[in-house]
Amino acid sequence: MVEPVDHESVYDSLLGGDDSQWAFGTDFEDPLAGVDTTVPDGVDHHDLAIYCLMLADDALVMSHRLSQWCSNAPDLEEDIALANIALDLLGQSRLLLARAAAANLSVVPAMPHGSPVPPEDALAFFRTDREFLNVRLVEAENGDFGQTMARLLVFSTWRLAIFQRLAASRDTVLAAVAVKGVKEMTYHRDYAGRWFMTLARGTEESRRRVVAGLQAVWPLQAELFETHSVELSVTEAGVGVDPATVSAEVQVLLEQVLSMSDVERPDIGALARVRGENGRDGLHTEAFSLMLAEMQVVARAHPSGSW
């Protein structure tokens, strides 16, 4: 007999009763459950934890900024695309925060006795702005869609180059996170690059906006390639990547998109450090405090809440 087709859900015939598309199951247990989190020989536990926080915070803050587009993007399709990218980055961040906690539990903020908040949530929602180690590029306000695409292009090109090298990390957890992230960010870079080119070669107005957007984020890109002492330490230990080593590759890739878009590379100096510190030292801009307050307010109101 021909099986009856359920015309209400086209997905039933697509999936054929196979529910493996629910890739993450239905619970949110320890994201590193069953994974060997032993720190490799010769690696400083604290440095590894701090390095994981740096990579995690870049993704977490960028993810939150992208999620602010939800219901505000120019089209329903872009709304979903931006939310997908935000979720990819949130997933990277969650694994990296859990890895940081597993490497050195002392980086996790103290919670009330008996609090069910897992370490990765405590790190995301109960650190102050001075304890976040993300680059300042990701914390700036979104601006318009053109500026968001300019930032995403710079960010994903840079982070992809780092993760491609991080896949060879001696730390098997970081290497696995990197391999997963490379596939995700290859799409993010493609998405942002296409939009950058489309806007730059579109109408007079779209070009004006995306060029202005690039100029707005440009002062924040030099910081991406500055090496923090912890990044140097984990690179020498064979578990991390010195961001200075990806500079040449990233500039070539950006130059390709810029030249195809017929846009000049901005000639704008870098945003200065403050008392010798930048994002990797926990020194952030005003926009970040406001963003963080919004991001953390619910979790902080319920420090013993279970989600």
Added chain:
Amino acid sequence: MSEEIQAEWPLYEVFVRGKRGLNHVHVGSLHAADDDMAVRHARDVYTRRNEGVSIWVVRSNDVTASSPDEKDPLFDPSGDKVYRHPTFYDIPDNVPHM
């Protein structure tokens, strides 16, 4: 660029193939500026829960459809031709997707 800027992107129909060997299935429609963007939008909108291994998109304008007015002459005549249905065969349990 065309001189006339359209207020809305054209509509595309999206077909997704769930597994190797199965057929593409129509899953819905979306708006996109061109064919390439339509594939990427389809990826973002219709395959985010691991549904697909292949995507087809086609401009909705390029689909020729039967008209509801023709429903009776087109489809009613096949309603009582039971001998056209291969229902007199036993299909073994291990033959899938029939």
